[in-house]
Amino acid sequence: MRxxxxxxxxxxxxxxxxxxxxxxxKKSVPVRKRKSFAEGVKGFFKAVxxxxxxxxxxxxxxxxxxxxxxxxxxxGNLVLGQIARALFFLAFEALFFFYTIKSGWARILKxxxxxxxxxxxxxxxxxxxxxxxxxxxxxxxxxxxxxxxxVWRNSxxxxxxxxxxxxxxxxxxxxxxxxxxxxxxKAVxxxxxxxxxxxxxxxxxxxxxxxxxxxGNLVCGQIARAALFLAFEAxxxxxxxNFGLAWILKLDNLGDIGSHEEYDPIFDxxxxxxxxxxxxxxxxxxxxxxxxxxxxxVWRMSxxxxxENDKLLEEGKKIPKFKDDLHDIVDSKFHRTxxxxxxxxxxxxxxxxxxxxxxxxxxxxxGAHDGYSGLFTWTGWANFMELFNTKTSNLGYAFVHxxxxxxxxxxxxxxxxxxxxxxxxxxxxxxxIKLKKMWRSLFVMTIAVPQFISLLYMSKLxxxxxxxxxxxxxWGFLEFPFDFWANTTASRILVVVINIWVGVPYLMLIATGIxxxxxxxxxxSARIDxxxxxxxxxxxxxxxxxxxxxPYLLTSFIGNINNFNVIYLLAGxxxxxxxxxxxxxxxxxxxxLITWLFKISxxxxxxxxxxxxxxxxxxxxxxxxxxxxxxxxxxxxxxxDYQ
Amino acid sequence: MSKExxxxxxxxxxxxxxxxxxxxxxxxxxxxxxxxxxxxxxxTPFVMIVLESFKGEATCPTDAIIPRxxxxxxxxxxxxxxxxxxxxxxxxxxxxxxxxxxxxxxxIQTFMVLCMSYTLSRMRFKGRKFLMNFMLVxxxxxxxxxxxxxxxxxxxxxxxxxxxxxxxxIIYTASSAMGYYVSKGFFDTIPKSLDEAxxxxxxxxxxxxxxxxxxxxxxxxxxxxxxxxMGPWGDFMFAKYIVNNATDGMNxxxxxxxxxxxxxxxxxxxxxxxxxxxxxxxxxxxxxxxLQRYYVEGVTGGAVKG
Numbered sequence: 044m045r046x047x048x049x050x051x052x053x054x055x056x057x058x059x060x061x062x063x064x065x066x067x068x069k070k071s072v073p074v075r076k077r078k079s080f081a082e083g084v085k086g087f088f089k090a091v092x093x094x095x096x097x098x099x100x101x102x103x104x105x106x107x108x109x110x111x112x113x114x115x116x117x118x119g120n121l122v123l124g125q126i127a128r129a130l131f132f133l134a135f136e137a138l139f140f141f142y143t144i145k146s147g148w149a150r151i152l153k154x155x156x157x158x159x160x161x162x163x164x165x166x167x168x169x170x171x172x173x174x175x176x177x178x179x180x181x182x183x184x185x186x187x188x189x190x191x192x193x194v195w196r197n198s199x200x201x202x203x204x205x206x207x208x209x210x211x212x213x214x215x216x217x218x219x220x221x222x223x224x225x226x227x228x229k230a231v232x233x234x235x236x237x238x239x240x241x242x243x244x245x246x247x248x249x250x251x252x253x254x255x256x257x258x259g260n261l262v263c264g265q266i267a268r269a270a271l272f273l274a275f276e277a278x279x280x281x282x283x284x285n286f287g288l289a290w291i292l293k294l295d296n297l298g299d300i301g302s303h304e305e306y307d308p309i310f311d312x313x314x315x316x317x318x319x320x321x322x323x324x325x326x327x328x329x330x331x332x333x334x335x336x337x338x339x340x341v342w343r344m345s346x347x348x349x350x351e352n353d354k355l356l357e358e359g360k361k362i363p364k365f366k367d368d369l370h371d372i373v374d375s376k377f378h379r380t381x382x383x384x385x386x387x388x389x390x391x392x393x394x395x396x397x398x399x400x401x402x403x404x405x406x407x408x409x410g411a412h413d414g415y416s417g418l419f420t421w422t423g424w425a426n427f428m429e430l431f432n433t434k435t436s437n438l439g440y441a442f443v444h445x446x447x448x449x450x451x452x453x454x455x456x457x458x459x460x461x462x463x464x465x466x467x468x469x470x471x472x473x474x475x476i477k478l479k480k481m482w483r484s485l486f487v488m489t490i491a492v493p494q495f496i497s498l499l500y501m502s503k504l505x506x507x508x509x510x511x512x513x514x515x516x517x518w519g520f521l522e523f524p525f526d527f528w529a530n531t532t533a534s535r536i537l538v539v540v541i542n543i544w545v546g547v548p549y550l551m552l553i554a555t556g557i558x559x560x561x562x563x564x565x566x567x568s569a570r571i572d573x574x575x576x577x578x579x580x581x582x583x584x585x586x587x588x589x590x591x592x593x594p595y596l597l598t599s600f601i602g603n604i605n606n607f608n609v610i611y612l613l614a615g616x617x618x619x620x621x622x623x624x625x626x627x628x629x630x631x632x633x634x635x636l637i638t639w640l641f642k643i644s645x646x647x648x649x650x651x652x653x654x655x656x657x658x659x660x661x662x663x664x665x666x667x668x669x670x671x672x673x674x675x676x677x678x679x680x681x682x683x684d685y686q
Numbered sequence: 687m688s689k690e691x692x693x694x695x696x697x698x699x700x701x702x703x704x705x706x707x708x709x710x711x712x713x714x715x716x717x718x719x720x721x722x723x724x725x726x727x728x729x730t731p732f733v734m735i736v737l738e739s740f741k742g743e744a745t746c747p748t749d750a751i752i753p754r755x756x757x758x759x760x761x762x763x764x765x766x767x768x769x770x771x772x773x774x775x776x777x778x779x780x781x782x783x784x785x786x787x788x789x790x791x792x793x794i795q796t797f798m799v800l801c802m803s804y805t806l807s808r809m810r811f812k813g814r815k816f817l818m819n820f821m822l823v824x825x826x827x828x829x830x831x832x833x834x835x836x837x838x839x840x841x842x843x844x845x846x847x848x849x850x851x852x853x854x855x856i857i858y859t860a861s862s863a864m865g866y867y868v869s870k871g872f873f874d875t876i877p878k879s880l881d882e883a884x885x886x887x888x889x890x891x892x893x894x895x896x897x898x899x900x901x902x903x904x905x906x907x908x909x910x911x912x913x914x915x916m917g918p919w920g921d922f923m924f925a926k927y928i929v930n931n932a933t934d935g936m937n938x939x940x941x942x943x944x945x946x947x948x949x950x951x952x953x954x955x956x957x958x959x960x961x962x963x964x965x966x967x968x969x970x971x972x973x974x975x976x977l978q979r980y981y982v983e984g985v986t987g988g989a990v991k992g
Contacts, residue, residue: 373892378809381801385863392860396832491974493920495939496963513749556986607923658831665826
């Protein structure tokens with residue numbers, strides 16, 4: 044905030060060079076000469092000619108990196124450490140070839156054969172889908188080829204640009220992500236190096252510490268540390284030999300024989316015999332692997348600790364005793380003390396479940412294969428393939444349909460709340476309005492009431508036998524009750540409108556706080572310059588708000604993508620759309636991805652594999668939006684600025 | 687001539703100011719009208735819930751906004767006074783469940799968030815940036831994704847269904863440190879020079895945390911307590927999934943939704959739901975209004991610093 048005000052004082056806001064998204068930037072429109080059509084055509088051919096020429100010249104001129112970039116997209120970027128770009132290129136190439144070979148090419152060919160296409164349309168009708176879906180998919184495939192050519196061009200041109208930069212001796216531009224990845228790789232390299240270096244350089248104590256954890260500490264008199272190390276090692280070895288190894292070994296196919304019935308010759312009956320349990324194998328297998336990783340970390344600590352002691356002895360310094368360790372816990376290593384409990388919580392209840400669920404996406408874990416009576420096993424990418432398989436499965440269609448509505452909903456919900464909330468705050472804060480505090484409290488009170496009460500009440504208000512319908516009938520507007528939640532358009536409009544009712548007070552609160560901080564002199568000078576209130580709003584208030592609340596807008600957008608409460612409590616009972624019926628259960632037209640995920644997990648099919656696929660897809664959607672959002676942000680504020 | 691000119695000007699100026707004033711008055715009147723209309727729209731549903739809760743003539747939705755017959759029947763029914771089916775509404779149980787969850791969560795979550803945010807704000811250590819980015823990426827996974835396995839694990843520990851309260855407390859609080867952003871933003875604004883001065887005087891980092899920073903962080907502690915308290919009051923998704931339709935383990939949100947989910951339930955319990963809503967909203971609203979200052983500070987601070 045302070046940062047912004049300083050900027051404002053300097054007049055930077057008015058010169059919008061620094062913040063691109065504020066909307067105040069006036070693009071300087073170059074004066075164009077009117078070209079005749081012939082000239083335009085000529086120019087176009089010239090450009091195409093240049094493109095073709097550059098295609099060959101770059102291949103000849105370019106380095107080996109550039110030459111390889113013709114085949115492997117982004118290779119030139121990857122080698123020179125532009126990892127984010129390279130990953131984008133590679134992912135695009137992989138997905139493109141995968142899709143085109145798998146189904147896109149056939150679809151493109153189908154465009155030439157209309158008869159087959161119409162047959163396809165007939166087939167699609169069986170699935171009750173929009174009959175143009177197949178046609179659209181064919182056109183999409185063609186467009187994808189065009190996009191691929193553009194990306195291909197960018198791949199080798201980008202690599203060639205890097206070549207030029209290298210030749211001129213300039214730096215290759217790298218993003219924060221690239222730097223992070225490079226640092227990470229360097230750190231791993233250093234670790235591996237130090238592993239050998241310490242073994243060679245270290246004393247006999249250190250060498251023995253590689254086998255007996257904490258040996259170096261024990262010999263040097265750090266009894267407490269040594270005891271912890273040894274206790275860990277002993278319990279780890281005990282666990283791994285007795286249980287862990289068995290679990291890890293079974294991970295390869297998640298169990299051979301489930302619980303089954305076996306003939307018992309003594310009693311002459313079949314008795315139930317406990318077999319493998321895939322769920323337990325996956326659970327304990329992953330936990331054991333995590334434990335092994337922890338063990339490697341402790342191992343590293345063991346020989347590094349001993350090596351440090353070696354160094355201290357060499358320099359003739361004192362070796363820290365238990366008392367010093369205790370002091371460290373509250374002083375120089377206080378961060379570890381504070382982070383221990385949260386870190387354990389996050390690892391066990393967020394990281395581990397996410398790893399587990401990602402793995403589930405590659406199995407056939409569902410109600411029929413619950414791991415106990417029916418074992419489940421690895422199925423590779425089959426669950427993801429189902430998304431692309433439009434012929435026998437409805438999943439891809441349902442996903443795209445629900446995703447589109449989710450995005451539309453997120454845009455509508457976020458921006459309607461944002462602007463209306465800001466408007467309300469402006470009205471309340473207007474000069475000359477009395478009882479400001481009363482107005483504000485009135486709206487704040489609506490935040491305090493738990494959402495589920497107001498949402499459930501609203502949902503029942505608009506129900507078929509709810510008050511609104513009764514009143515409309517009583518006053519003669521309707522003859523029969525109108526089911527708002529069964530009608531796609533009505534229910535979609537209703538959720539957006541009711542969301543405004545729920546969310547605007549919250550934004551009013553935020554906007555009020557920020558609006559009061561806008562320096563009054565900005566407005567005064569604007570008024571002297573003759574700006575009317577609307578202009579003041581567009582040039583001062585809005586840019587300021589967007590600048591300050593950029594991160595909030597992004598988080599609330601993502602929050603709305605995952606806005607379970609509003610959708611489920613309002614329209615949880617909405618009628619299912621038969622087009623969206625999948626193996627996981629049904630969904631309605633108002634459902635977001637998150638409520639769909641909920642319904643699949645709660646559904647009678649217990650289609651967990653599908654649920655985890657959807658969960659991963661939500662993650663991908665959210666992360667793509669976050670990356671785009673962060674790059675759109677007017678300023679990536681430096682956190683050190685405040686301190 | 688030359689003498690008259692300034693007089694003329696001042697008259698004009700006055701006229702202009704007067705017209706400006708009337709203009710402002712008119713716009714103010716319009717703004718007042720808009721504000722009154724808007725606040726009526728916002729408040730009406732809540733008034734209707736309250737009116738509905740006193741309705742004596744029927745338990746189903748009727749076309750009367752103002753009840754024809756005021757009575758406390760609905761409130762009594764929540765505590766099974768004067769009801770035939772005793773085990774349908776377990777409002778007291780639900781209320782206690784929610785209250786326990788809220789209080790325990792408020793304390794544990796505040797502890798977690800303070801630890802995480804203070805460390806990330808104040809201390810520079812290896813892997814700090816990595817930790818922050820890692821949590822950012824983790825936060826992009828839908829929270830519900832991990833519920834499938836957590837439910838299985840919790841059922842192994844006998845913490846779902848009737849005992850869902852304890853399972854839910856673990857689920858709500860275990861990863862709550864990931865919501866450190868608002869609190870970290872607050873700590874970032876406390877000048878570092880204070881810490882350094884104390885450190886020069888020989889204070890350990892722990893002393894700095896407990897003696898200097900925490901007393902100054904009262905607003906953010908109250909904000910975290912308040913939001914953590916209100917979380918379980920309103921949570922529906924996790925509670926519904928973990929509770930497995932066992933009425934004894936429900937919180938108020940799931941219990942009340944369950945009550946009016948079917949059309950028969952709606953006919954039998956609609957007014958009971960409204961009465962319950964009033965009882966649920968009252969303590970939270972009072973708490974909220976008392977601590978509103980801290981909430982507003984936290985919310986605006988959070989929005990500003992992301």
